Amino acid sequence: MSESCVFCRIIAGEIPGDFVHRDEEIVAFRDINPVASTHILLVPRDHIESVQSLLPEQADLVGRMVLRARELAEQEGIADRGYRLVVNCGSEGGQIVPHLHMHLIGGRKLDDRIG
């Protein structure tokens, strides 16, 4: 855990989070600035800074994040209509919190613009 990381602090319960999923490896909570009716962040408990710092042996963790996102899309009732998964990496990518996370967004026809 990184004391200065807002996601680590949410995971540790020091900052409140609107959790929709928690397991030993991955947690998911609603984005505080949602861009659509479903906007969930999937976050590994381990403080991995970004895709850039992912170890090769952590690749399957990312795969499990995607499968978990799909499960949450089903829970949210948007799986059939469709949704978007986004991982921002670094400054030009728009990553704000330096703790790897995947956005799950949906609930309306999303904008075709992705960047």
Added chain:
Amino acid sequence: MSESCVFCRIIAGEIPGDFVHRDEEIVAFRDINPVASTHILLVPRDHIESVQSLLPEQADLVGRMVLRARELAEQEGIADRGYRLVVNCGSEGGQIVPHLHMHLIGGRKLDDRIG
């Protein structure tokens, strides 16, 4: 391979593609309508329709797509500045070709809007 799938046909060489990577499992080629100077599509050779049709045992394939995207970001010289990975799923998610693919975009400060 699906005869009606444009990505399967690009992979098979029936439609030209500007490839930046090819291995036994994953190919990558430039998007024909790029939204930034780097806009690459990473596509599994297998015709998997979308995240919705991904089998649990294919989760690590998605992980390898992410690691490959990172490698391509390095090749493109945008790894340090940052980039975005996007997977659209289904109609409201903005998926146009029904063959699983991951967008790697970067080369400028991307728009904060992701949906």
